[in-house]
Amino acid sequence: MEVVILPHAEAIGALAARLVAAELRRAERPVLGLATGSSPLVIYAALRRLVEAGDLALAGVPGFALDEYVGLPAGHPESYAEVLRREVVEPLCMDPALVRAPDGAAADLEVACEAYEQAIAEAGGITVQILGIGENGHIGFNEPTSSLASRTRIKTLTAATRAANARFFPDGDAVPTHCLTQGLGTILDAGALVLVAQGERKAEAVRQAVEGPLSSRWPASALQLHRRATVIVDEAAAGRLELADYYRETFAAKPDWQRV
Numbered sequence: 001m002e003v004v005i006l007p008h009a010e011a012i013g014a015l016a017a018r019l020v021a022a023e024l025r026r027a028e029r030p031v032l033g034l035a036t037g038s039s040p041l042v043i044y045a046a047l048r049r050l051v052e053a054g055d056l057a058l059a060g061v062p063g064f065a066l067d068e069y070v071g072l073p074a075g076h077p078e079s080y081a082e083v084l085r086r087e088v089v090e091p092l093c094m095d096p097a098l099v100r101a102p103d104g105a106a107a108d109l110e111v112a113c114e115a116y117e118q119a120i121a122e123a124g125g126i127t128v129q130i131l132g133i134g135e136n137g138h139i140g141f142n143e144p145t146s147s148l149a150s151r152t153r154i155k156t157l158t159a160a161t162r163a164a165n166a167r168f169f170p171d172g173d174a175v176p177t178h179c180l181t182q183g184l185g186t187i188l189d190a191g192a193l194v195l196v197a198q199g200e201r202k203a204e205a206v207r208q209a210v211e212g213p214l215s216s217r218w219p220a221s222a223l224q225l226h227r228r229a230t231v232i233v234d235e236a237a238a239g240r241l242e243l244a245d246y247y248r249e250t251f252a253a254k255p256d257w258q259r260v
């Protein structure tokens with residue numbers, strides 16, 4: 001795992017976007033794994049600059065969301081399909097027909113989960129997966145004690161996650177209690193993982209993910225199993241990392257050929 005500590009969110013977005021773009025450019029069948037939440041917004045902003053400069057074209061690149069709420073009607077503004085359409089698909093000039101989220105409104109959710117796994121496989125797998133992290137260490141909506149081998153499935157959201165996401169439902173709508181999420185096993189199948197985190201509230205989750213034991217108690221620790229995982233954080237989110245100085249030295253001393 002590579003851990004990079006940067007001074008501010010814009011630098012995080014710029015580096016993460018360069019990494020994502022490099023992965024997509026060298027892939028035979030580029031496929032982008034998308035995350036919602038506020039943390040990756042800086043990545044999308046930086047990717048947009050690359051697209052607008054003509055350095056990256058995403059129009060033909062399929063996209064797969066990590067997760068979706070269960071029970072929101074299609075087109076609900078806070079469904080992740082809609083959030084991604086507004087915040088990612090349109091600004092990055094992606095083709096909406098090529099961007100999918102698990103179908104949380106399906107009559108048969110198990111069939112929807114299987115169909116989602118199959119669609120990812122048919123696209124040739126996810127080239128690079130963008131990730132945020134929850135305060136309790138969840139990635140996607142893989143809440144604590146999610147199986148490290150899990151695939152796309154239904155999960156119950158923790159009270160803490162529902163409280164954290166209540167800010168997106170200001171009209172008094174209840175935050176859904178369930179979601180469909182790519183499993184940790186699904187996420188680990190991506191060719192590369194880029195996780196970003198900002199702020200002191202994420203510091204414990206980042207510490208557990210990077211330096212804690214591999215444990216479903218902190219689902220993001222599953223990244224330790226991936227050969228090509230990069231974790232990019234600001235100083236506040238890095239605040240509890242025991243080996244922070246080592247990560248800084250490693251990044252500063254990186255050979256030119258390894259830089260993107």
Ligand code: GLP
Binds near residue numbers: 036038039131132138
């Ligand atoms: C939600 C999403 C996750 C995201 C997390 C943190 O639970 N399902 O993918 O990582 O929120 O969000 P934020 O980046 O807004 O803190």
